[in-house]
Amino acid sequence: MDLQAAQLMVCHVDPDEFLATFIDGVGLNNAWLFNNDPEVAKASISTNAKFIVKDQYLKQMAKETTYMPSLLDEFLLVLIRIITEPFLETSTISKGQQIRRSLIHILALDYLPWSKIKKKLDHQYDSDVASQAEELLEELSQNKNVKGVRHYSLKPTIAKEWERYYIGYENAEQSKALEHMNHILKSEPKGLKDSIFIPKKNYDQRHPFDRVYGILDSNLFIKLTKLVFKLNDPLDSAVEKLGYLLALALLHGRGAWIKEQKVDEQLAEWGKENSGGKTTFPWLEWIQNQIGNSNDGETAAKESKSEWKKRAAASRAAMLAKMKQQQSSVMKNFTDIFGKSEEELLMQDDESMSEDGEFQVAPEITELFVDRDDKCSMAKINMVDDVWTCILCQSDTQVLYEILKNRPRLFVG
Numbered sequence: 001m002d003l004q005a006a007q008l009m010v011c012h013v014d015p016d017e018f019l020a021t022f023i024d025g026v027g028l029n030n031a032w033l034f035n036n037d038p039e040v041a042k043a044s045i046s047t048n049a050k051f052i053v054k055d056q057y058l059k060q061m062a063k064e065t066t067y068m069p070s071l072l073d074e075f076l077l078v079l080i081r082i083i084t085e086p087f088l089e090t091s092t093i094s095k096g097q098q099i100r101r102s103l104i105h106i107l108a109l110d111y112l113p114w115s116k117i118k119k120k121l122d123h124q125y126d127s128d129v130a131s132q133a134e135e136l137l138e139e140l141s142q143n144k145n146v147k148g149v150r151h152y153s154l155k156p157t158i159a160k161e162w163e164r165y166y167i168g169y170e171n172a173e174q175s176k177a178l179e180h181m182n183h184i185l186k187s188e189p190k191g192l193k194d195s196i197f198i199p200k201k202n203y204d205q206r207h208p209f210d211r212v213y214g215i216l217d218s219n220l221f222i223k224l225t226k227l228v229f230k231l232n233d234p235l236d237s238a239v240e241k242l243g244y245l246l247a248l249a250l251l252h253g254r255g256a257w258i259k260e261q262k263v264d265e266q267l268a269e270w271g272k273e274n275s276g277g278k279t280t281f282p283w284l285e286w287i288q289n290q291i292g293n294s295n296d297g298e299t300a301a302k303e304s305k306s307e308w309k310k311r312a313a314a315s316r317a318a319m320l321a322k323m324k325q326q327q328s329s330v331m332k333n334f335t336d337i338f339g340k341s342e343e344e345l346l347m348q349d350d351e352s353m354s355e356d357g358e359f360q361v362a363p364e365i366t367e368l369f370v371d372r373d374d375k376c377s378m379a380k381i382n383m384v385d386d387v388w389t390c391i392l393c394q395s396d397t398q399v400l401y402e403i404l405k406n407r408p409r410l411f412v413g
Contacts, residue, residue, distance in 0.1 A: 003167070006082045007090060011208045015218035023224075026075050032068040033227060069235045072228070076241035080165045083212045083248060086203040093203045096132070099125075100140070101202075103133045104158060105166045107141050108177045111151035124168060153180070156188050160195050161202060164244065194282035197240075199248045216249035222257055229266040239270060243283045250290045264291050 010018050023029050086093040093101070099121075106112070106120050114137075118130045141152040154162070162181060169177060178196070185193045205212055215221055228234055228242055246263070249255035258264050264287070271284050 003081055003085050004087050004090070007209050007212055010212045010215065015214040016220045019215060019218060019220045026071060028071060028075060033072065065233065069233055069238060073235050073238040073241065076238055076245065077165060080241060080244060081167050083215060084199065085167050086205070090209040091203050091205050099129050099132050100136055102168065103136055104140060104154060104161055105163070105168055105177065107152060107154035108162055108181055109173060110176070110180050111144060111146065111153040113149050113151050117152065153184060156184050156192065159185055159192055161200065162196055163200060164197060194286065197282040198286050199244055199251055201251055213252045213254055216245065216252065217254040217257055222261055225263055226261065226266065229270060236274065240283065243267070243281070243287065247283055247287055250287065259291050264288065
């Protein structure tokens with residue numbers, strides 16, 4: 001199948017229309033897949049003419065229990081490649097990145113001599129790119145000598161760039177590469193080992209080719225997903241490919257429906273039935289974590305805001321309590337200056353309010369300083385020769401009462 005032509009087609013038709021055409025083209029619009037859907041008649045998923053076909057060939061194929069699961073498996077593989085394959089003209093990949101990508105996936109097959117690596121590159125490219133690829137060997141590969149000849153394989157740390165369903169692999173090579181990747185990563189951290197089963201976002205499709213991602217949350221794809229999990233005999237490899245597509249949907253922000261349509265529950269049920277009591281499907285664990293993180297993130301955001309408000313209120317209360325304590329301590333230690341208790345002063349403040357709510361000048365305020373040295377008397381304006389210090393800004397200055405009156409500060413001699 002011409003994948004680039006398929007990507008171009010998605011740019012010009014509705015995703016559901018494209019998927020309907022694709023399903024019809026491969027022969028999946030039959031009772032084997034769609035008889036689990038109670039809303040539609042046999043061999044018909046919608047009123048679209050492409051699904052009304054009921055010829056004898058399709059009816060016969062629906063009875064082929066070994067053929068149909070394999071056909072579904074191949075269909076999902078091609079769909080993955082339509083959505084993910086980065087071509088030079090339609091994606092963000094560059095020529096150099098394309099060569100690097102090819103070399104990574106060749107090195108993932110096994111330990112190979114340079115002659116075989118070069119042969120595979122020559123088979124993929126019309127022009128000679130071997131010299132550019134050879135410059136990348138030190139960065140991307142580890143090597144060992146086999147009968148005096150140096151063989152190269154992929155470095156474990158580069159696994160994060162490896163793609164499970166790379167278009168350059170034939171079916172046998174795909175299985176071989178996966179086996180070799182598991183081998184070279186056996187002593188690596190779990191996250192790195194699991195990464196080979198999870199889609200990557202190494203490159204993006206350029207507009208308008210980014211419309212291929214619309215397949216991932218189209219109505220027909222959602223229906224197809226739910227029907228596959230209802231099948232009695234899907235291949236494990238087909239379910240893995242479907243899981244890969246669901247992970248792609250989450251990766252590109254098109255997976256909200258997985259939770260909304262309860263597909264996550266179907267995934268969990270399938271996982272329990274096929275895992276033998278332990279998690280053996282990294283892609284399934286990744287999907288569940290992504291859905292869980294999304295829900296946890298929303299809850300955490302709400303809880304964080306609530307906690308912030310509580311902490312702010314507690315902080316304000318503690319600050320006010322501390323200020324009150326300090327105020328009481330000062331007034332207690334300087335009763336000769338204040339001459340009244342805290343409660344009496346508070347009552348005095350209340351009494352100093354006029355009926356209209358405005359403060360009135362309390363005549364007693366001047367009396368606080370009358371008996372002190374005349375320099376401090378606030379009953380008259382006079383020059384203060386002493387240096388006073390502001391307890392707020394710590395500035396030292398000689399001041400006039402007039403200045404103090406117009407620019408309130410707290411001064412201590």
